Every structure is written in C-alpha cells, then in structure tokens.
Amino acid sequence: MTAPSGLSRVTRWLRRNLVVIAGLTTLGYLMLPNVIVTVFSFNKPNGRFNYEWQRFSTDAWTDPCGVADLCGSLSLSLQIAVWATLGSTVLGTMIAFALARYRFRARSSVSTLLFLPMAMPEVVMAASLATLFLNMGVTFGFWTILIAHIMFCLSFVVTAVKARVMSMDPRLEQAAQDLYATPLQTFLRVTLPIAAPGIAAGALLSFALSFDDFIITNFNAGSTVTFPMFVWGSAQRGTPVQINVIGTAMFVIAVLCVLVGQLAGGRRKRS
Amino acid sequence: MTATAPTERTGTEVRLTKISKSYGAFTAVHPLDLTVPGGSFFALLGASGCGKTTTLRMIAGLEDPSSGTVELAGADVTALPPHKRPVNTVFQSYALFPHLDIYENVAFGLRRRGIKSVKKQVGDMLDLVQLGDFARRKPQQLSGGQQQRVAVARALINHPQVLLLDEPLGALDLKLRRQMQLELKRIQTEVGITFIHVTHDQEEAMTMADTVAVMNGGRVEQLGAPADLYETPRTTFVANFLGTSNLIAADVLDASGSDLVLQAASSKLALPAERCTVTPRTGGRLLIGIRPEKISLTHADDAGTVPDGRNRVTGRIATSSFIGVSTQYLVDSPVTAGAAPLAVYEQNIERDRRLVPGAEVVLHWNPGHSFGLDAAQSIEAGTDAGEGT
Numbered sequence: 001m002t003a004p005s006g007l008s009r010v011t012r013w014l015r016r017n018l019v020v021i022a023g024l025t026t027l028g029y030l031m032l033p034n035v036i037v038t039v040f041s042f043n044k045p046n047g048r049f050n051y052e053w054q055r056f057s058t059d060a061w062t063d064p065c066g067v068a069d070l071c072g073s074l075s076l077s078l079q080i081a082v083w084a085t086l087g088s089t090v091l092g093t094m095i096a097f098a099l100a101r102y103r104f105r106a107r108s109s110v111s112t113l114l115f116l117p118m119a120m121p122e123v124v125m126a127a128s129l130a131t132l133f134l135n136m137g138v139t140f141g142f143w144t145i146l147i148a149h150i151m152f153c154l155s156f157v158v159t160a161v162k163a164r165v166m167s168m169d170p171r172l173e174q175a176a177q178d179l180y181a182t183p184l185q186t187f188l189r190v191t192l193p194i195a196a197p198g199i200a201a202g203a204l205l206s207f208a209l210s211f212d213d214f215i216i217t218n219f220n221a222g223s224t225v226t227f228p229m230f231v232w233g234s235a236q237r238g239t240p241v242q243i244n245v246i247g248t249a250m251f252v253i254a255v256l257c258v259l260v261g262q263l264a265g266g267r268r269k270r271s
Numbered sequence: 272m273t274a275t276a277p278t279e280r281t282g283t284e285v286r287l288t289k290i291s292k293s294y295g296a297f298t299a300v301h302p303l304d305l306t307v308p309g310g311s312f313f314a315l316l317g318a319s320g321c322g323k324t325t326t327l328r329m330i331a332g333l334e335d336p337s338s339g340t341v342e343l344a345g346a347d348v349t350a351l352p353p354h355k356r357p358v359n360t361v362f363q364s365y366a367l368f369p370h371l372d373i374y375e376n377v378a379f380g381l382r383r384r385g386i387k388s389v390k391k392q393v394g395d396m397l398d399l400v401q402l403g404d405f406a407r408r409k410p411q412q413l414s415g416g417q418q419q420r421v422a423v424a425r426a427l428i429n430h431p432q433v434l435l436l437d438e439p440l441g442a443l444d445l446k447l448r449r450q451m452q453l454e455l456k457r458i459q460t461e462v463g464i465t466f467i468h469v470t471h472d473q474e475e476a477m478t479m480a481d482t483v484a485v486m487n488g489g490r491v492e493q494l495g496a497p498a499d500l501y502e503t504p505r506t507t508f509v510a511n512f513l514g515t516s517n518l519i520a521a522d523v524l525d526a527s528g529s530d531l532v533l534q535a536a537s538s539k540l541a542l543p544a545e546r547c548t549v550t551p552r553t554g555g556r557l558l559i560g561i562r563p564e565k566i567s568l569t570h571a572d573d574a575g576t577v578p579d580g581r582n583r584v585t586g587r588i589a590t591s592s593f594i595g596v597s598t599q600y601l602v603d604s605p606v607t608a609g610a611a612p613l614a615v616y617e618q619n620i621e622r623d624r625r626l627v628p629g630a631e632v633v634l635h636w637n638p639g640h641s642f643g644l645d646a647a648q649s650i651e652a653g654t655d656a657g658e659g660t
Contacts, residue, residue, distance in 0.1 A: 169364075169366060171362050171363075171364070171366035172366050172368060172369075174333050174353070174360075174362070174366070175360070175362055175366040175367075175368070176368075176379070177332075177333070177352070177353040177354045178331055178332075178333070178353050178354070178358075178359055178360045178426075179354075179359065179379050179380035179383060179425070179426075179429065180354045180355075180380050180383040180384050180429070181354055181379075181383045182354055182383075183354075185383060186354075189379075189383075190368060190370075193370045194368075194369065194370055196370075
C-alpha cells in the first residue's frame, strides 16, 4: 500500500470532522452577536452611540441603572413577562388537555384558530388589537399589554403541551386509578408530572416571547414603556452601554438556567 | 368494604350478572353471567375484539357496564370508581409510570392508601420478583420481562382481592413467555388470590388456568376446565379455536342406540350419543369432530390390520411435514366433500416410510374420542379462515 497523497489525506480529515466543523460554524454564527453585545458592554464610547470600540471600561457594569428610565422599563417588562407566563401557561395547559382528551363540537375549529396568532403577521394582530381596545374605550397601559401578551403566548403553550398529552398512554392514568389514586391524585401524581416537560417548554417560550415583544406591545402600550420599547426609543437618540450590560446579563442568566437544568436532569438519570 | 382491607387467603369470588357493554350501536359484550370461584385462576380466552378485555375492564371499574352488576365476595361494586375497588390490574404493555423509579412504581398503591412505612413491603416484593437491585432504575431502563415483573409486583403488593391480567405476556418473546406463565402460576398458588387472565393465546390459557371461558363476538361460547373444553367442545368455534379439529359433515342413519350411526361419503362412522351436543334425530345432519392426534394412519396395503370397532375413513396423503416430536399430515378424503383436508398428527415412535405424499391410507380412531356438533354452524368458525365469525 502506498502512502496516501496530501490531497486525499485532507479529504479524509475533512470527511471525518465534517460534522464537528459544521457544528462549530453554526454555533459561531449563533453566538457572534452575543459576543459583540458582551464585548461592547465593556466599551467607553465617545459620544452617545456605542457602535465603535474605544477603550475598556467597567463603568456601565458598576452603574447599570445609570440611564434614566432603563431599570424602570426593565422591571415592568419582567413583571409583564412573569404574569403573561403564568396566565398563558395555566390557560394554555387547560386548553391543551381539553383539546387532546375530549371530543366536543368545534374542537377542530378551536384547534385551528389557536394557530392563528402564530401564523398571522404580528403587526396585523397588533393593529387590530389596538383598534379593539380603542373602540372598547380601554385605557392603554399595563393591562392591555398583559392581555395582548397572554393572547399570543397561549398558542405556543397549547402546542407544546398538547403534543405531550397526546403522546401520553391513557393507560397510565387508568393504572393510577386502579392503584387507589383519586382523580385529583391521579392528576397531580401522574398526569401533571408526565406533562411537565411540555408545560415547562411552553412557559419558557412564553417568558422569552413576552419579554422581548416589541411590535404588539408598542401598539397597545399607550404611554407605558417596556424594556424593548426603551431600547428602540434610545436607539434613535443614542445607545447607552447599559443596554449591553442588561443584554449580557440576560444571556448569562439564561445559559446558567439551562446548565442547572441539565445538571439536575443528568444527576437524576444517574442515580 | 374498603380498599385497605387485606384479603384472607381463601380468595374472593367474582360474580357478573347480566353484564353488558355497548358503544352506540355496537355491542362489545352481550349480557352475560359469569361466576369466578374464589382463589381460582380463570382465563378469558378469545380473538381480538371478542369482548374479553371489555369484560375485564368492567370488573376493574375502568369501563361502566351498560347493564348488569359486578359483585366481589357478594358485595355489589358496580357503582364504585376504580380507586375504591379492591382489585388490581396488570395492564397490557404494563403502563409503568415513566417518571417514577421501580421502587416508587411498586410503592404507588401503598402510598395512595396512606401507608407511610412502605420500605419493608416494597423491598420484600421486589425480592419476590427478583428485582431488588433495580429499585432505583427507571422503567425504560429495564427489559420487557423485568418490566412485566414490576407490573405484577406493583399490583400484588396491595394484596388485592382479585388480580386482573390483561394480556400481560403478549409483548414477550416465546421463551420468556413460557417462563413467566409458570412464574405467574406459581405466584397465584402461593398467594391464593383470584386471578382473572385475559389472553388470545389458547395454549397460554390452557397452561395456566383452572377454568377457561372461551369468548366470541361478545358472548361466552363455552366455559370449563381446559381438558373438558379440549376433549368436548360444544361449538365449532371452540373446536377450532382451541387447537385443531377435523370436522366432518355426516348424515344420521340411526339415532336410536347409545351409539349413533352416521354416514359421510361411503364411510359409516359411530359416535357415542352422550358425546353429542345436540339431540340427534334419524335422517338429520351432524358434524362429527375428531382431534388430529387421536387419528391413526395405516397404509392402505395394511388396511386389514386395523382393529374392529374403530371409525375408518380412506384418503390420500396430500402433504406431510416432519416437526420432530411428530409428523403432521394433511389427508384428502372423500368424507370432507371438498372442504379442508383432514389433519393427522402421528407421534414420532416408529415411522412408516411408506407414508409419503400420494400414498393411499386408512385413517382410523376410537369412536369415543370423537364429538358431535350441531350442523347448523359454520364449519370454519374459529379457524384463521373463519376469523371474526
């Protein structure tokens, strides 16, 4: 056997590592914006725009609320996200169970209509909701934003939970009843734990969607300013470094949550 | 009576009275009466869709009967929801809780009844089914046979008055199934609980059960000890579903004596009148049945050696297959009148090398081994060809 030529050695190496290369490239593509955001959170820009690297500084990190209204809008966004997540998860889980478990009139139309908020252009929904609120004479603010957020989060929760409930063996609940569990115990001890991953996925999606929603919020907020609206508004006049600080912090918290979740899951599996 | 009451070792009688189940226009179970003696191993046997599982689920309370009552040890439990009935079920494909480990699966029933210290009982039960080392595994980490044992342990730990088994061995391979059949039988003898076992496997039913009820189309066709069902089936369905039967349509020449005289083609056949399920009358028609292993084959050249007093039929061997313990022949005979050929199983003791396809033979059997059935039924009911009749 002759020694392989240089070219074939390269192709062989490529073939063996193609998956790794593709994976790293995709990961880089996804991560690069986050890296930029993080890097620029340590910038000390000349002037109001944080678009060019000047010099390293931790000023923004030591004073994240240093910009007027930023932390207020952040806290409002977090509150809305928490309540929207709670509302849409509870409602959506119940809808998902109804759709997956019971046969009733208009079941399929409900199923289809629930997809609309996902399929419809956001701006259309935003404008029609605003029209609705205006005609009803509702004052725009916290509550209109919350109602709007629960509305569009609902379909994501229903989709996530329904998939889980549909794939659940109905015999599991029968087995629980057969083993002396009352209907309530059956739900709490068997149904809910098995549906939990779907519910958690729906809740996480809801939180993320609600927290960073701009279009629908902007149409229905009145004079209230959420964090995405604050970012948008300040981008017209200049971008404070603190926005990068908040963005980086959110990213790190999200990554930590995922890591903790995986560690806990891994430990449970091993024991 | 409460679910927490432990059972005495005598076992609980289960009595179904006029119980039925319909879904809209479809009747899954026709009104049926059934009494399962306390402490017995009872099998409900039938093809899929015959209503056996529905019957079992009505006993468990997972299905509301359309009519009729379920009694356990004389107490009417028809209106009780499943969690208040002192019965437990081993489900088809086990239905183990995937989010709980083996220990918690087995402890589930005890905990629901408010028993705090379950450690010893669960440990003992896991040892009984030889899964002590697997307590902290999840169900999906176990093999099929191990999952099956967990399902049995999870039910038995509650000391139910009746254990219901819904095709519990269907998902196992043949060897493991045989092993588990014996295991279940052993456990049943040990604990003395009434077992009701639903299966479509006739061999499984006969191996395990004291009493078998053969179901077909939502009705019980016949109920009895396995040997009685096999030797004296009362319908063509039972005759064909339990093992193989040769059914020959015959004219009744004389119904006056203790032995009926029948004629099929040119053969005269005898049949003891008491082995006949219908009242025969001279000039009528009957089906005479005989199991393949009761028939002896003799080459036509030796026809003279066949003893007197045996039923004799002539034929020609169509196919033969050697399967070790026996050789199975299919024999074309004028008596079948063009229907399926007669099956004959010859034990592998001294093989006659002339018995090859094409050979002319005499089939003969002891008349006392045959049985008589009503000719008004489908001759193919319960065979693969007559499936669903």
